[in-house]
Structures are given as C-alpha cells and as structure tokens.
Amino acid sequence: MTEVKQSPFGVISGFAWKLNWRPKPPTPRDPILKINRDNLLFRLEAAPTVVDLSANCSSVKNQGSLGSCTSFASCAALEYIAKVGGKLSTDPLFSELFDYFVERVNVDGGSADVDGGSSLTSATQAVS
Numbered sequence: 001m002t003e004v005k006q007s008p009f010g011v012i013s014g015f016a017w018k019l020n021w022r023p024k025p026p027t028p029r030d031p032i033l034k035i036n037r038d039n040l041l042f043r044l045e046a047a048p049t050v051v052d053l054s055a056n057c058s059s060v061k062n063q064g065s066l067g068s069c070t071s072f073a074s075c076a077a078l079e080y081i082a083k084v085g086g087k088l089s090t091d092p093l094f095s096e097l098f099d100y101f102v103e104r105v106n107v108d109g110g111s112a113d114v115d116g117g118s119s120l121t122s123a124t125q126a127v128s
Contacts, residue, residue, distance in 0.1 A: 024119040056083040061096070067115050070123035071100035078127060094127075102126040 058079045063072050075094040082093060103118040103126045104110045 024121040027121075053080075056080050058083075063096070066100070067117040068096060068100040070118045070120050071096045071103060071126075073120075074123040074127050075099055099123070099126055 058076050061072060061076075063069060075096045078094050100118065101112060103122045104114075104116060105112050107122040107125045108116070108118060110116050
C-alpha cells in the first residue's frame, strides 16, 4: 500500500526520499579531537541539565525528495547564528537551493543537472 503525505510542496506519495549524503575522505585539515576524560566529567557535572535553544531556531523545513540535507543543515546553522547576533529579520536570509547548487557545482565540481548529494565538508566550504 502506498502512503500519501501532504507537505508544503504538495502531495508526496510512497515516501521515496533520497539520502545523498556522501562522506568525504579525511584531509590533513580535519581536526583531531583529543578529550581528557577527567576534565570532561568535571565539566559535565557542572553543566545545566536542560538548555532550550529553540527560541532562535528557524522553523522546520522540508527538503522533499531533493538530496540537499547538508545544505538545509548549514543554512539552519547560519540562520541560528544570525538570530543570536540580532542580524536576522523575520524573512529567511539564506537560500538552501542556492547553497546546494554551490556545494554541487562550485565546490564538488559536479553538474547542476544531477542531484548527486554533497558532504558536510562541501557545505562548510560553500557557506564560507
């Protein structure tokens, strides 16, 4: 049985979502995190038990069947930073589709006609 769901983009049936996230091979620029367990436990004990950051988060958006999850994540992070800094009005400031285009074509060297997905490294390079 095919399920049907109403979304902001119209009716979506079958839930054939594309998950085109591609891991990037490690590069020398990638940070290596070293954690001192004693220090970490001390900091966790002093941390508050609940923190609600949702006041500055953008509304949930639907990427549909487009494999642009990295673009949606990077734009949401930038919108959060802009809201915290008081530089974002009620209108969206960032375009997920343009960012996804830059990730695929300018950073990854792919084609604009192919929904080939992207990596988090490419998303970071696209918005920097």
